[in-house]
Amino acid sequence: MVNESKLFQSFWWWLLLGLLACAPGSTKLAGAGWLVLALVGLYRFARFFPIWWTQRAADPLTRAASVWLAFVLAAFLFKAIGVTYWDDPWKTRHFDLRMLLSAVAIFALASRVTLTREKLFGLGVAMALAAAVGMSVSYLHVNFDMDTPSNRINWAGGQVMLSWVLLSVALDKDNSRLLRRLALAGFACFWLAVLMSGARSAYLSIPWVGVVILVLTLTRVERERRWKWVASVVLGIPLLVAAVATVAPSVVEVPAGRIEIAVEEARAALADKDDPARNVDTPVGARIYMWQKGMEKFMQSPWIGYGREQRIAFIKAWGEESDAHIISDQFHLHSEYINGMVDHGLVGLASTVAYMAGLVVVAFMLRRTHPLMALALAGIxxxxxxxxVTNANSQTNNYSVIFGWSLMTLFLFRSGALRREPVAASQ
Structure with missing residues (x-):
């Protein structure tokens, strides 16, 4: 293992940390930070790839990074088939391009970079500050009606992904107590930001918090044979929710209100066509209507779909047919799966699923050697x-940037934390 901490000398390292800390507050700063880290990784990848590839089997992290790169490359190639066949514009495929660059950078970083404890601590502080920035953005959004830096759905999804990274840092007993506390505080701030954002799609990740708590509880009981911790968890969670609802009621009121509205809109959209209460001109109703119509179109052309231009034409026609202005204003089908299937059929679905399958496979690979990293990857x-299911986040710029940030920082934390090669920060 060759230490490449020289890649992160004073100026560039502080620049990266500063951009990461500000990422939830500005899409431009987030994009700039992602680009710097991706280009550094791309440069190292191009220079040392032959050596790394022959040595990848020796190191679990490098092997995992190579598998992730293979899945991302497969997703990109599947997408390229559909784009080429229908002559779709490549400029709309920024998600796939960014994910490919991120995967290349991750392979390079996992193979060549070992951060010192000082730099790991700095990275943790930057992410904790990012969480505070994210919470501030959501507070201003809910109390002063200020917009989030990008669409609040993909923005909140990015905050959830970053939270899983910090959770793995908080649970790592090899980290200092201060770093673990900062990471735990950052995890909480990210989730406060998500809950206040009103982004219902991000709320779908809440069950994973329960899964993490359950896994940690069972692990603790198995190791220590003590049930007192279970009682603490069972009693502590309701008390924590009650305390948060008292101190910051919007953290509970916003999600509760948004979910109630979603249920009402879904009922109206699923009512019989002759029912006067039927209404698809709502965010949830438009989704349900487009999903139904999209699946009908997919069944008519399942192999290669219709292409981006025809998909947009379908949406406009459905908007007129249903007299729903909210549908007419859309350009995608608000479902990554259905959007991919209508665009490029089963080939498009394969591209969509490849990213998800890659994350699951890599998490499974690392479950024994890097269990906390596997837990974070599974969360992502x-x-x-x-x-x-309910959004096509690949159609937005910010989502792929924060997605990439999450994976790259996770690999950086693990590469430093588990290799423990104490090299002076100035080297």
Whole structure:
């Protein structure tokens, strides 16, 4: 293992940390930070790839990064088939291009970079500050009606992904107590930001918090044979929710209100066509209507779909047919799966699912050697899988940037934390 901490000398390292800390507050700063890290990784990848590829089997992290790169490359190639066949514009495929660059950078970083404890601590502080920035953005959004830096759905999804990274840092007993506390505080701030954002798709990740609590509880009981911790969890969670609802009522009121509205809109959209209460001109109603119509179109052309231009034409026609202005204003089908199937059929679906399958496979590979990293990767996978049901986040710029940030920072934390090669920060 060759230490490449020289890649992160003073100026560039502080620049990266500053951009990461500001990422939830500005899409431009988030994009700039992602680009710097991706280009550094791309440069190292191009220079040392032959050596790394022959040595990848020796190191679990490098092997996992190579598998992730293979899945992302497969997703990109599947997408290229559909784009080429229908002559879709490549400029609309920024998600796939960014994910490919991120995967290349991750392979390079996992193979060549070992951060010192000082730099790991700095990275943790930057992410905790990012969480505070994210919480501030959501507070201003809910109390002063200020817009989030990008669409609040994909923005909130990015905050959830970053939270899983910090959770893995908080649970790592090899980290300092201060770093673990900062990471735990950052995890909480990210989730406060998500809950206040009103982004219902991001709320779909809440069950994974329950899964994490359950896994940690069972692990603790198995190791210590003590049930007192279970009682603490069972009693502590309701008390924590009650305390948060008292101190910051919007954290509970916003999600509760948004979910109630979604249920009402779904009922109206699913009513019989002759029912006067039927209404698809709502966010949830428009989704349900487009999903139904999209699946009908997919069944008529399942192999290669219709292409981007025809998909948009379908949406406009459905808007007129249903007299729903909210549908007419859309350009995608608000489902990653159905959008991919209508665009490029089963080939498009294969591209969509490849990213999800890659995350799941890599998490499974690392479950024994890097269990906390596997837990974080599984969380990121769960978030991407569930959010893709009700949204087409690949159609936005910010989502792929924060997606990439999450994976790259996770690999940086693990590469430094588990290799423990104490090299002076100035080297």
């Amino acid at each position: 996978a769960f978030t991407h899988i569930t959010m893709s």
